[in-house]
Amino acid sequence: MRAGGKYQHLVQNRGCPCCDPRLVTFTHRATTELSRRGFVIGAGAVAGALSLGETPTPARAQPAKPSAILFENVRIFDGKADRLSGPSYVLVVGNLIQTISAAPIAAPADATLIRIDGKGRTLTPGLIDAHTHIMFSTVPQSVILTSDVGFIHVAAVKAAHDMLLRGFTSVRDLGGPVFGLKRGIDSGLAVGPRIWPAGAFISQTGGHGDFRMPNDFPARPGDYTFSERAGGSAIADDPGTVRKRAREQLALGASQIKLMAGGGVASPYDPLDVTQFTLEEMRAGVEAAENWGTYATVHAYTPRAVRQAVAAGVRCIDHGQLLDEATVALLAEKEIWWSLQPFLDIGPSAFPEGSPNDRKQQEMYRGTDNAYRLAIKHKVKTAWGTDILFDPKAAAMQGENLTRLLRWYSAAEILKLATSTNAELLALSGLRSPYEGRLGIVQEGALADLLLIDGDPLADLKLFEQPEKSLLVVMKDGKIFKNIPL
Template sequence: MEMQASHGQTRVAGWRCICHSPSFLRLNARLSEALGEAPEPSFGLPSSSHDIVPREANAANAATPAAAAGGSAPASQSAAQTASQRGASAASQPHPPAVAFTNIRLFDGKSKTLRSGYRVIVSGNTITAVEPDDGQKLDGMQVVDGGGHTLMPGLIDAHAHIMMTSLPMNQLMVADIGFIHLAAASEAERMLMRGFTSIRDMAGPAFSLKKAIDLGMMTGPRIWPSGAMISQTSGHGDFRMPYEIPSHPGQSLSRGETLGAGAIADGTAEILKRAREQLMLGASQLKLAAGGGVASSYDPLDVSQYTQDEFRAAVDAAENWGTYVAVHAYMPRAIQTAVRGGVRCIEHGQLMDEGTAKLLAAEGIWISLQPFLDDEDAIFFPEGSPSRLKQIEMSNGTDTAYELAKKHGLKTAWGTDTLFDAKLATRQGAQLAKMARWYEPADVLTMATRINAELLAMAGPRNPYPGKLGVIEAGALADLLIVRGDPLANIQLIADPASNLALIMKDGRIFKDTLGVAFN
């Protein structure tokens, strides 16, 4: 736009649309190439899409060539720190030469025991071979000597809230959305450094963070986003103040809706619209609130939310896009109504009964359970508060829920559902290790790898990362960890990732390496 002065006033001389300017076309080409789309003419744009990453990130990556080749880091940095810094920009770089993992014990996500005498070959972002290790030199490959430690698939948290994990609720209610995104990006990197290479995000505006991670602008896990949790008035996702009721047409959105954490909808027409909005934004699955919750203010645990027809509206929207609906629910009536409405996954379910478990088994419905106990990992609520009383009632049902899930052979996923607490977020691995209260360690790790990956794959064509995850086999995506020691013998190794994760690979790129990569 050009401005010209006339008789002491400034007027618009004319608009020049930027849509066909060289700078705009270069930016569009970068984004198109990075997203795998057919690029527009480059107009001199560098050919590799990683150039979209800020120059400082590439400089930081180039600053550690010795570490990349297995050399020593500067004295002021630990090997793990150097590897983490290298990984922060690794996703923006072309894939390295093929990598061979040797001298390992293998947990493949399928077997109940570790296997020795094998090597695993990774080319690009894919595992190309799991084969007997004959000791033959592998020319031209990077070689990781696992030191006899355990190679296993990357961990998957099937119920995460990356946008709300580390900030207290009172901050989330007032903070600028930019600050929330920055806090979430920081937490995403820490999550990957804990060995969680994939998460299913079950409410929150995670779309932009996911895109930034996928483009290599940020470091973090793969994200299957649900977008805003759809909730009825007075439901688990309604965090409005009483003075905002009664609502009226044209009323401003609530804080939770403005952030994209929740979407309040009543009746099939509104639910259908809100469901389609989340799919438009990029949801890989939908999340609805089906019953009372702990953190919410207006819904006792026994309250059922939405009718069968209302669930069906969301399910119809999801199925039209080839994906599914999951719901927050604890109580039998809430769970059963959701299942009759076509819902395919129940989140929580701590207070289900025998009849409900039988229904889930008969219909092949997933249950995504969390190890909620009244212990050091419980989200803090003031003693005597309504939320605290609900929390105690809910967590008292956890043992029974796991017993029913095992008795009836339910498809059971694992997740943390950590909210509002940065310190609690650091215990993600500890909460997985806690599952040994109900399962053998091999079953715990299988649940957090192969089984959780099967749940992720239910997104069908909305799966943002086509390919097999959660297993180590030829053709699977290369999300891998090396754990010092034997986690099948000592599941507590997972609880201390800083000490016990020697290597972290996501999508064929190494983000942490304390072993050193050598070249043959």
């Protein structure tokens, strides 16, 4: 059962068998990187890949048998139901769930089969975090603003690895230079979750994405800050520039656009009550996203900021802890997603007591309970995310953010939020989604992102607070990344 020895091939990337490796590599690369909008490999690489006649064609290789993994005697939380299934069998072939049965499943004749006896434990979909910043989650803000960007990327590689082993197989990343990390994970050079990237968050001068020093004002014409050069943020102060910055992120591979519509806690200049961007500026960003077949989401807390964003056509509100009932009713009427985070005053603040940032944070904390109650009352389409920033200890407690939701939801409702419901939000990216297939569910034909849990999370959601013990198997895309002997 260990992820090593004769099972080692299951935790490593496996190339596709082929007749002509160079031809298939080029075809796959062109299809994937152009139609799924990864980074363009460049004309020189294309020309090199096309030069198939310059070297001898290798002998035709025999196609290897696909791997298959059979989970036996597991009880399934399928992402939709309120209860676990009876004892079941789940066959994974390649990266898909092929068969689910209450009866034993025969080994496929054309595959190499690995059996995992669940011994009555629980199989669930991989968890989905709808609001992350992987590049910034574990490094203090002061270090991010002053360090070589290479160090930030190294820290992010570890953060992504640890996030996957906590059971988070997919995330919506809403701000940061994450394109390279995503490409590395998708290419098998690093370990981490699937990433729906927004790229740089787009902000006005003095907005939530403006982290310049006071002595950087007034901005010099044509100058770019370190954060902009590194791809963390993009400052825009007119509709044309907002449109251009949004198009840049889309060109780089953004699956959705992130606009800063109101004040924030961690940013140095903006009180929570301010409304950012004009309606015309925000519409420019929304239209750029819509023209690419995707959507814009906004950072906003207050009714005024959210109402302007709704008027501009955004499809999702992130945060919103200070919303009033009339604005929440508007979100429900317009069927706009509300991505909420269970921000609570339950630990030490990252800001000095009494500082402007601390006062903003406390105000936001006080609105969290009311926000969740209003979301439930008006049946707003609600997603769940963590928005963990600048703190390795908080990042390690990612699963604890699930148990905080027990104040408002049952365990079954919470697991639905973190699996099938969040998967619906990811699907809002449409053709700009970087991955094809169904997520957040345990159903035949769905992508094989699965967790084997030592216990029943519907009876004890706190199992996710200790993933190092409770998560026995972590599978993403049909590959095992964690496997504790049963």
